[in-house]
Amino acid sequence: MSVTSVKRDPAALTLTIEAQYAAPIERVWALWEDPRLLEQWWGPPTYPATMVDHDLTPGGRVRYYMTGPEGDKARGWWRVLEVNSPRYLSFEDGFADDTGEPMADMPFIIIRVTLSETAAQGTRMVIEGTFPSTETLERYLSMGMEEGITAAVSQIDALL
Amino acid sequence: MVVDTERTDRVFRALADATRRDILLRVMRGESSVSTLASYYPMSFAAVQKHVVVLERARLVTKRKQGREQLVLGESSAIEHAIEQLERYEIEWRERLVRFDEVLQNSLKGRKQ
Numbered sequence: 683m684s685v686t687s688v689k690r691d692p693a694a695l696t697l698t699i700e701a702q703y704a705a706p707i708e709r710v711w712a713l714w715e716d717p718r719l720l721e722q723w724w725g726p727p728t729y730p731a732t733m734v735d736h737d738l739t740p741g742g743r744v745r746y747y748m749t750g751p752e753g754d755k756a757r758g759w760w761r762v763l764e765v766n767s768p769r770y771l772s773f774e775d776g777f778a779d780d781t782g783e784p785m786a787d788m789p790f791i792i793i794r795v796t797l798s799e800t801a802a803q804g805t806r807m808v809i810e811g812t813f814p815s816t817e818t819l820e821r822y823l824s825m826g827m828e829e830g831i832t833a834a835v836s837q838i839d840a841l842l
Numbered sequence: 843m844v845v846d847t848e849r850t851d852r853v854f855r856a857l858a859d860a861t862r863r864d865i866l867l868r869v870m871r872g873e874s875s876v877s878t879l880a881s882y883y884p885m886s887f888a889a890v891q892k893h894v895v896v897l898e899r900a901r902l903v904t905k906r907k908q909g910r911e912q913l914v915l916g917e918s919s920a921i922e923h924a925i926e927q928l929e930r931y932e933i934e935w936r937e938r939l940v941r942f943d944e945v946l947q948n949s950l951k952g953r954k955q
Contacts, residue, residue: 684939684942684943685936685939688932688936690928690929690932691928695854695928697928697931697932697935699932699935699936699939701939701942703943703946705946705950709946709949709950710946712949713942713945713946713949719945719949722941722945723938723941723942723944723945724938726937727941809935811931811935813931
């Protein structure tokens with residue numbers, strides 16, 4: 683397991699996850715930068731992601747959809763805030779409507795990704811997810827709930 | 843799942859203040875009167891009283907009267923509710939990072955071949 687620490691800060695509505703990889707920083711960064719790699723891990727196995735647009739420049743958009751077992755599509759977007767390849771990426775992450783545009787009344791999460799080199803060609807990745815309000819957190823979770831449960835079940839199946 | 847947004851908002855707002863977090867920690871350990879609580883902080887009884895009201899509205903504490911004293915007791919379920927929300931987001935990221943690991947391993951193997 684690559685996750686080395688998790689911090690929950692209920693007052694700041696922030697979750698911080700730290701992970702360590704035995705891989706050079708560029709290879710870890712590639713999983714964010716290359717849309718074909720990103721779509722292999724962003725969505726759960728039952729809702730695989732397809733990246734439509736992937737513009738990792740400040741102000742750039744990432745548009746994607748995740749396809750469910752019934753062919754249903756859950757769409758999402760990122761708005762890129764800051765990029766400093768291969769060390770830093772911050773973006774807003776939200777739900778999109780059927781046309782791929784951000785849902786007007788849906789708030790978004792701010793995600794900050796920081797990569798740094800460690801000894802022996804290793805890389806540390808720190809992911810910080812901040813919810814602007816508790817409403818975001820609860821709506822996010824209630825929308826993701828179904829997908830989350832299906833994913834968890836399929837992962838248990840894989841273990842049996 | 844029934845989501846009580848208004849309540850969670852109150853919980854987070856109540857927890858955003860250092861004095862209130864401290865008051866909460868004390869009354870989680872045991873019931874305490876408002877006047878006893880007031881003696882711990884360099885502020886007026888009324889100010890501490892106000893903090894207690896915020897905590898009470900967020901249902902983080904309960905208050906009862908005993909003679910002229912108001913006794914405050916911590917309510918553990920409310921904080922658990924707030925933390926529970928972040929825990930669920932954490933599960934999503936943990937699952938995502940398991941996949942991240944697999945994709946990274948595959949991409950490293952690909953380079954060597």
